[in-house]
Amino acid sequence: MVRRNRNYRHRDRHHIIPRSRGGDYRPENIVRVRELDHQAYHFIFDNRTPPEIIERLVERFWNGNWEYVREAYERNATLYHGRQKGDREV
Numbered sequence: 797m798v799r800r801n802r803n804y805r806h807r808d809r810h811h812i813i814p815r816s817r818g819g820d821y822r823p824e825n826i827v828r829v830r831e832l833d834h835q836a837y838h839f840i841f842d843n844r845t846p847p848e849i850i851e852r853l854v855e856r857f858w859n860g861n862w863e864y865v866r867e868a869y870e871r872n873a874t875l876y877h878g879r880q881k882g883d884r885e886v
């Protein structure tokens with residue numbers, strides 16, 4: 797549930813794997829995000845799991861081009877290798 801707190805420092809807790817889909821309360825499954833980002837995320841992706849989101853993006857927006865997406869992912873993974881958790885604003 798998204799709260800209506802407009803405090804700019806407020807961060808919602810978002811479950812990477814939604815609780816309704818079997819996600820739990822472990823810290824690895826919870827990220828803190830700005831409220832508006834959180835609302836936008838669920839507006840676009842509802843309560844889908846990350847693999848379901850990737851599948852939807854590939855099939856509906858990227859012409860089912862799994863091979864190219866896989867290659868791009870591997871390039872980015874190499875690019876970001878060694879990045880510390882929390883280095884980038886969500």
Ligand SMILES: [Zn+2]
Nearest residue numbers: 809810811834
């Ligand atoms: Zn959420």
